[in-house]
Amino acid sequence: MSDLAAKLTRDRAIALVERIMSLDYADDDELGGWLDQLERDLVCPDGYVSGLIFWNDPALTAAEVVDRALAYQPIQMRSTPWTTLPST
Numbered sequence: 001m002s003d004l005a006a007k008l009t010r011d012r013a014i015a016l017v018e019r020i021m022s023l024d025y026a027d028d029d030e031l032g033g034w035l036d037q038l039e040r041d042l043v044c045p046d047g048y049v050s051g052l053i054f055w056n057d058p059a060l061t062a063a064e065v066v067d068r069a070l071a072y073q074p075i076q077m078r079s080t081p082w083t084t085l086p087s088t
Helices: 010-021 028-041 048-054 062-071
Strands: none
Touching: 010 028, 010 048, 010 062, 028 048, 048 062
16 A cells, blocks of 8 residues: 555556556455545545446546546535515
8 A cells, every 4th residue: 555655647557547447456355445545545436436437438548547537626615595586
């Protein structure tokens, strides 16, 4: 887990995604830790990066996965108070 100590750069994130794609992890716990690190450092919601890696059709390259994750923008919700309609 020492690979996960510092915030990932784009190049390190790509290398980590390549390892995941080539199934180069010891067990599910290691995989989960890597996915958590990617989502935390690339600022994505839970499951976003794993969805790009495992469920995208057509399959993406590691660089495309990281670039899409970096481009993620949450939906901005408007917060407006409830108002009553003016009477006519």
